[in-house]
Amino acid sequence: MGMTNTANNSFFESVQRNFDKAAQFTRFDQGILAQIKACNSILRVKFPVKIGDSIEVIEAYRVQHSHHKLPCKGGIRFSMEVDQEEVMALAALMTYKCAIVNVPFGGGKGGIKIDSRKYSAFELEKITRRYTSELCKKNFIGPGIDVPAPDYGTGAREMSWIVDTYSSLNPNNIDAQACVTGKPVSQGGVRGRTEATGLGVFFGVREACSFQDDMEKLGLTTGIAGKRVIVQGLGNVGYHAAKYFQEAGAKLVGLIEYNGAIYDENGLDVDQVQAHRQTTGGILNYPGAINFSNPAEGLEQACDILIPAALESVIHKDNADRIQAKIVGEAANGPLTSEADVILNNKGILVIPDIYLNAGGVTVSYFEWLKNLSHVRYGRLEKRFEENMYNELIDIIESTTGKRVSDLERKTILRGPDEIDLVHSGLEDTMIGSYREIRDIYKNREGVEDLRTAAFICAIDKIGVAYEELGIFP
Ligand code: GLU
Numbered sequence: 001m002g003m004t005n006t007a008n009n010s011f012f013e014s015v016q017r018n019f020d021k022a023a024q025f026t027r028f029d030q031g032i033l034a035q036i037k038a039c040n041s042i043l044r045v046k047f048p049v050k051i052g053d054s055i056e057v058i059e060a061y062r063v064q065h066s067h068h069k070l071p072c073k074g075g076i077r078f079s080m081e082v083d084q085e086e087v088m089a090l091a092a093l094m095t096y097k098c099a100i101v102n103v104p105f106g107g108g109k110g111g112i113k114i115d116s117r118k119y120s121a122f123e124l125e126k127i128t129r130r131y132t133s134e135l136c137k138k139n140f141i142g143p144g145i146d147v148p149a150p151d152y153g154t155g156a157r158e159m160s161w162i163v164d165t166y167s168s169l170n171p172n173n174i175d176a177q178a179c180v181t182g183k184p185v186s187q188g189g190v191r192g193r194t195e196a197t198g199l200g201v202f203f204g205v206r207e208a209c210s211f212q213d214d215m216e217k218l219g220l221t222t223g224i225a226g227k228r229v230i231v232q233g234l235g236n237v238g239y240h241a242a243k244y245f246q247e248a249g250a251k252l253v254g255l256i257e258y259n260g261a262i263y264d265e266n267g268l269d270v271d272q273v274q275a276h277r278q279t280t281g282g283i284l285n286y287p288g289a290i291n292f293s294n295p296a297e298g299l300e301q302a303c304d305i306l307i308p309a310a311l312e313s314v315i316h317k318d319n320a321d322r323i324q325a326k327i328v329g330e331a332a333n334g335p336l337t338s339e340a341d342v343i344l345n346n347k348g349i350l351v352i353p354d355i356y357l358n359a360g361g362v363t364v365s366y367f368e369w370l371k372n373l374s375h376v377r378y379g380r381l382e383k384r385f386e387e388n389m390y391n392e393l394i395d396i397i398e399s400t401t402g403k404r405v406s407d408l409e410r411k412t413i414l415r416g417p418d419e420i421d422l423v424h425s426g427l428e429d430t431m432i433g434s435y436r437e438i439r440d441i442y443k444n445r446e447g448v449e450d451l452r453t454a455a456f457i458c459a460i461d462k463i464g465v466a467y468e469e470l471g472i473f474p
Pocket of ligand 1: 073362
């Protein structure tokens with residue numbers, strides 16, 4: 001599925017359109033709205049990298065959409081679709097995303113225009129390290145300036161190359177580790193970052209499914225158990241989302257990859273499908289499932305919840321009408337074009353927007369950044385103390401009631417938090433709290449007809465106030 005520059009152009013425009021639609025429900029003057037919308041800084045670099053015996057010129061970007069809070073924050077993607085417009089659109093989404101989940105960063109995004117499958121690990125390392133030194137040269141990276149993270153085509157491995165390159169160029173910066181997030185735990189990463197976006201998607205959809213009146217409108221009951229789910233994209237986000245839905249008792253009826261889709265109304269096991277994919281090179285021909293060699297058809301199958309978790313613009317004006325889901329949870333950034341958005345809203349489908357739903361990644365990135373700046377692992381100080389307090393509490397309960405607590409009960413209660421517990425609970429709390437904020441706007445602000453508009457309003461309200469209080473308009 002190649003995407004042209006025109007498609008990226010309309011991706012950026014569609015973000016701007018969503019912004020404008022929401023802006024009319026806010027009280028800010030045109031100047032402030034224009035400043036919130038504008039991309040503050042754009043870096044485009046072309047640099048040479050020796051690949052095999054020849055030299056390749058690599059095209060790459062970093063866009064800082066908003067400086068209303070620093071550092072800027074957002075992933076780096078490796079993809080052939082990367083161009084300035086796409087990175088601008090994705091950076092803008094990051095600004096709104098951070099505001100919605102109360103992560104005190106401006107939005108940013110980076111992109112390197114390569115097909116990562118075509119390079120060896122060594123070549124990818126050279127490209128990533130050179131890109132990082134370009135960012136350093138231009139002051140486009142640093143713990144207080146701009147903090148990249150994983151995105152499509154990148155992961156912990158690339159982040160470890162970035163932190164190493166940055167640290168070696170900034171040897172006296174004691175906070176150097178905080179220059180990038182999504183690092184391996186051994187390089188200053190935080191436990192729970194890998195699954196964070198997928199888990200956040202799960203928490204967000206679960207929260208949406210907990211409101212009886214909203215579910216009744218869709219002809220659904222509350223809760224996740226028993227709901228039929230289709231997930232598009234088995235990368236880091238889609239895989240973990242699928243896994244959490246499955247563990248919560250949902251039925252994974254469909255899985256979609258870039259080279260084919262499968263459907264089984266009796267439910268699929270995501271780990272078994274992954275194992276099948278590893279041995280056969282794709283998800284097709286999984287025992288008992290129906291095949292779709294055209295992956296797009298997978299999106300149109302019967303389900304309650306559809307989770308697009310790959311790239312942007314996969315649901316568009318030509319297929320939106322055939323979507324059968326009752327809830328679409330945008331795990332990817334920008335999976336619906338604005339035309340598709342209108343069509344799905346008219347069909348009465350509940351669309352849970354990307355700028356809220358996939359914010360779990362950046363939320364846990366924020367926790368990682370805080371960990372790096374504090375130079376201490378979460379839970380290190382309080383774990384033992386809390387265990388001792390619970391122990392004393394149980395002793396008091398036993399002596400005042402004259403009854404003994406069983407060993408199993410004591411063991412369950414007697415557990416101070418580990419890093420992973422704190423990260424997961426911080427993420428859960430964030431996803432629940434932000435959904436309620438958005439739903440509140442959706443229900444109570446006159447004229448607001450969809451959750452995306454409500455989410456944009458939520459973001460604009462917070463950023464608008466920040467700009468007003470900055471007092472930078474003499
Ligand atoms: N790339 C992810 C996103 O689109 C995560 C960004 C981050 O952690 O900074 O939200």
